[in-house]
Amino acid sequence: MEQQHCGTSPIVGFRFSLHPMSDRFIDIIKGALHETDTSRVWMHTDDVSTVIRGKQPHVFNVAKALTLHAAKTGEHVALSGTFSAGCPGDTEGDVYLKADDELQNTDDRNQYVSSQFALYPMNNPDYMAIIYREVDRAKARGVFNDSMHYASGIHGDIHDVFAFYEKAFTHARSSRFPHLVMTVSMSLNSPSHGGQ
Numbered sequence: 746m747e748q749q750h751c752g753t754s755p756i757v758g759f760r761f762s763l764h765p766m767s768d769r770f771i772d773i774i775k776g777a778l779h780e781t782d783t784s785r786v787w788m789h790t791d792d793v794s795t796v797i798r799g800k801q802p803h804v805f806n807v808a809k810a811l812t813l814h815a816a817k818t819g820e821h822v823a824l825s826g827t828f829s830a831g832c833p834g835d836t837e838g839d840v841y842l843k844a845d846d847e848l849q850n851t852d853d854r855n856q857y858v859s860s861q862f863a864l865y866p867m868n869n870p871d872y873m874a875i876i877y878r879e880v881d882r883a884k885a886r887g888v889f890n891d892s893m894h895y896a897s898g899i900h901g902d903i904h905d906v907f908a909f910y911e912k913a914f915t916h917a918r919s920s921r922f923p924h925l926v927m928t929v930s931m932s933l934n935s936p937s938h939g940g941q
């Protein structure tokens with residue numbers, strides 16, 4: 746029997762929850778999930794969260810589009826989720842790795858996002874250097890907001906924030922250490938944003 750190894754599949758996954766601060770939360774969650782073109786990712790929703798899996802560019806494109814759909818309602822929305830690569834628990838999404846690279850969601854409207862992220866380069870002895878390198882990258886790209894315990898603050902326009910997250914996710918893993926976990930927590934349209 747073939748042994749299952751971590752780190753053999755190029756599949757990227759994102760498990761996330763949207764939490765609209767609104768009594769219209771059902772429409773906002775379902776609207777975001779249905780209005781976004783998710784044809785290039787494997788997706789499953791349950792009562793707690795949704796998971797999308799596929800090629801990295803599509804996973805980040807769908808994640809951004811869903812967030813933008815929810816935010817364009819004008820309601821205060823929170824999103825929290827975990828990106829993961831390099832440890833497929835199953836192969837159900839592998840068929841989506843054959844999809845072409847053309848991005849399906851192209852809404853380019855501007856939207857301020859305040860967020861926090863944490864990188865966990867699994868099994869990599871140089872994990873602190875990798876984390877500092879990505880925080881420095883955030884500073885260079887102008888999206889760094891704040892240092893804090895257990896996370897770093899990233900803010901700005903949603904397109905710049907997601908572009909940074911995708912770059913960080915690419916750079917923090919390597920062929921030697923392909924298993925990477927990145928948590929993100931985002932706040933949109935909050936009355937307490939100071940940075941916009």
Ligand SMILES: Cc1ncc(C[n+]2csc(CCO)c2C)c(N)n1
Pocket residue numbers: 761762763764770771774775790791792793794795
């Ligand atoms: C992205 C995302 N997926 C699933 C849920 C869980 N959830 C909570 S309310 C609701 C709609 C009514 O069934 C759903 C699916 C979530 N919060 N965010």
